[in-house]
Amino acid sequence: MCRVLSIIVASLVLHACSPRLAAPDIEPPKEYIFGRAFNRDTTSISPQWWQMFGDTILNSLVDRALEKNYDLAIAASRIEQARHNLKVARAAFLPSISVGGEAGLSYDSESGDYVQNYALGPTFGWEIPLFGSLRHASTASRAAIMYEEWHYRGVRLALAAEVATGYFTLLGYRQDLNIAKRSAMLRGEMVALIDSMGRYGFASGVNVEQAQSLLYTAEADVPRYERAIRQTTLSLGILLGQQPEMLDSLGVGSRLMSDYRPYDIPIAAPSDILHRRPDIMQAYYTMREAAARVGVARSARFPSLSLPRTGGTATNDIAELFSGGSWVASVLLTLSQPIYNFGRLKRAELAAREAYRQSLLAYEKCYIEALAEVEESLVAISTFRQQIASCKELVRANGDIAHMNRQLYASGLSDYLNVIDAERELYASQMQFENLVAQQYINYINLCKALGGGWQPLDERQTVKREVH
Numbered sequence: 048m049c050r051v052l053s054i055i056v057a058s059l060v061l062h063a064c065s066p067r068l069a070a071p072d073i074e075p076p077k078e079y080i081f082g083r084a085f086n087r088d089t090t091s092i093s094p095q096w097w098q099m100f101g102d103t104i105l106n107s108l109v110d111r112a113l114e115k116n117y118d119l120a121i122a123a124s125r126i127e128q129a130r131h132n133l134k135v136a137r138a139a140f141l142p143s144i145s146v147g148g149e150a151g152l153s154y155d156s157e158s159g160d161y162v163q164n165y166a167l168g169p170t171f172g173w174e175i176p177l178f179g180s181l182r183h184a185s186t187a188s189r190a191a192i193m194y195e196e197w198h199y200r201g202v203r204l205a206l207a208a209e210v211a212t213g214y215f216t217l218l219g220y221r222q223d224l225n226i227a228k229r230s231a232m233l234r235g236e237m238v239a240l241i242d243s244m245g246r247y248g249f250a251s252g253v254n255v256e257q258a259q260s261l262l263y264t265a266e267a268d269v270p271r272y273e274r275a276i277r278q279t280t281l282s283l284g285i286l287l288g289q290q291p292e293m294l295d296s297l298g299v300g301s302r303l304m305s306d307y308r309p310y311d312i313p314i315a316a317p318s319d320i321l322h323r324r325p326d327i328m329q330a331y332y333t334m335r336e337a338a339a340r341v342g343v344a345r346s347a348r349f350p351s352l353s354l355p356r357t358g359g360t361a362t363n364d365i366a367e368l369f370s371g372g373s374w375v376a377s378v379l380l381t382l383s384q385p386i387y388n389f390g391r392l393k394r395a396e397l398a399a400r401e402a403y404r405q406s407l408l409a410y411e412k413c414y415i416e417a418l419a420e421v422e423e424s425l426v427a428i429s430t431f432r433q434q435i436a437s438c439k440e441l442v443r444a445n446g447d448i449a450h451m452n453r454q455l456y457a458s459g460l461s462d463y464l465n466v467i468d469a470e471r472e473l474y475a476s477q478m479q480f481e482n483l484v485a486q487q488y489i490n491y492i493n494l495c496k497a498l499g500g501g502w503q504p505l506d507e508r509q510t511v512k513r514e515v516h
Contacts, residue, residue, distance in 0.1 A: 068338050068403055071410055075318035076418070081425040086313040094501025099212050099310060100488070102303055105214050112210045115288030119206055122199040129195040137181070178349045182283065183342030190336035194329050201325030204500040210286050211492045215303075217279045219485030222304050226273035226477045231265035234470070235451070236263050241463075254463045260468055307484045309432055310491055314425070314498060317418055323499030324417050330410040337403040344396040348385060400431035417497065424494035431487045438480045445473040 079085075093099075097109050113119060208251040316320045321327055385392055455461035 071407060073411060073414055079314060079317055079425060080420060081422055081429060082314050087315050094157045096495045096501050097207055105211060108214060109207050109210050112206055112287050115284060116206055117288055119202050122202040126195040126199055129192040133192060136184040136188040178346045179342055180346035183339045183346060187336045187339035190332045190339060194332040195324045197328040204325060204496060208492050208496040212489050213279055213283045215485050215488040217276060218304050219481055220272050220275045220279060222481040223478055227265050227268040227272060230474050231262060234262040234265055257463060257467055261467060289340050304481060312494055320417050320499055327413050327417055330413040334406040334410050337406040341399040341403050345398040420497040424490060424497050427490040427503055428494060431483060431490055435483050435487060438483055442476045442480050447474045449473045
């Protein structure tokens with residue numbers, strides 16, 4: 048009989064082992080399609096990747112946001128919550144001791160009397176973990192901690208990128224405002240000149256109206272960009288975790304726009320973002336947690352062993368509960384095996400398996416999307432470099448054309464329509480160039496974000512051990 052029982056128990060243990068779940072089958076490409084012109088050395092990237100632009104105002108804004116932002120503080124709190132949940136998961140399989148009391152009233156039909164019953168004492172309970180239930184629950188909780196750790200990194204990366212994007216957007220608006228004001232000033236001078244020429248018969252009233260039309264166009268753009276500047280600074284204030292206010296100290300960053308230069312960002316190999324990008328690592332630990340939940344659901348289908356123990360004093364007189372009465376105690380070892388529950392436990396395991404399959408597909412999809420984001424950023428940077436170089440020459444050429452047309456018109460050798468066309472082309476090309484430069488900075492930010500930001504390793508064992516053990 049003992050031998051048969053041993054064989055049954057051994058077979059149950061083997062059958063209840065962790066199910067073999069398919070591992071992610073990802074084969075990263077050897078290199079990026081559009082990354083041949085980019086550096087692949089990863090040792091020079093700091094976790095403070097925004098410092099590569101060399102702007103002290105930007106550095107101070109990002110540092111302030113990382114210190115004060117509410118979303119980041121919430122993400123940090125979620126890490127602590129996950130660590131506490133790990134302790135809760137482990138405590139569920141440890142002995143528990145509690146104190147309880149009972150009071151009752153029973154009727155004796157033979158004597159016709161009511162009998163009072165009182166009891167007070169400790170209760171000891173222990174559900175002994177079998178078939179890996181504790182291990183699976185702990186694994187799921189540890190995976191949840193790592194998920195929150197990478198979620199925190201993701202929020203931090205997104206926050207720094209959003210602050211930097213807002214900053215360069217603001218610089219672009221400031222440059223647009225300067226161009227609009229400068230153009231309005233020059234066109235105002237041209238209106239005065241044509242108006243004086245008209246008094247002596249060298250310019251018609253149509254020329255005066257045309258010059259005023261150019262002036263009004265530039266003047267109308269001034270409040271437009273002033274509005275955009277105010278709205279952008281207010282948005283930056285929210286990211287910095289402070290009440291809406293104007294950040295007047297941001298006017299010194301125009302050097303980045305006037306002294307624009309290309310930046311060399313190392314991109315490494317496509318396989319590296321598997322361990323760098325927070326969203327991919329979140330998807331990975333979601334998959335790990337889902338796999339552990341399959342083990343938990345499977346363990347619930349097999350025998351459970353519990354060791355409840357009760358004891359204390361019992362008496363019929365509440366006055367003797369603390370001073371007398373009889374001591375009672377009971378110990379019972381319980382082994383229970385689910386037999387039939389309308390397929391609830393089996394369906395729970397199948398549902399857990401499907402959840403794992405979904406997390407596996409989500410992990411693979413996340414990696415494909417990450418590759419696409421890197422490629423899009425590489426394409427944007429490469430093409431914007433060429434576009435900026437061409438637009439810079441276009442601004443220079445349009446500036447020369449506008450200057451020569453103004454001189455020819457003042458000498459009576461050209462029609463004012465040529466001056467109008469030249470001014471419009473110069474104004475549009477100047478705006479286009481500043482917008483391209485601002486967008487190129489944002490393209491660099493998007494590339495750093497797509498690559499996972501600063502590439503500092505995160506040790507799973509040390510992260511979990513820091514608060515649990």
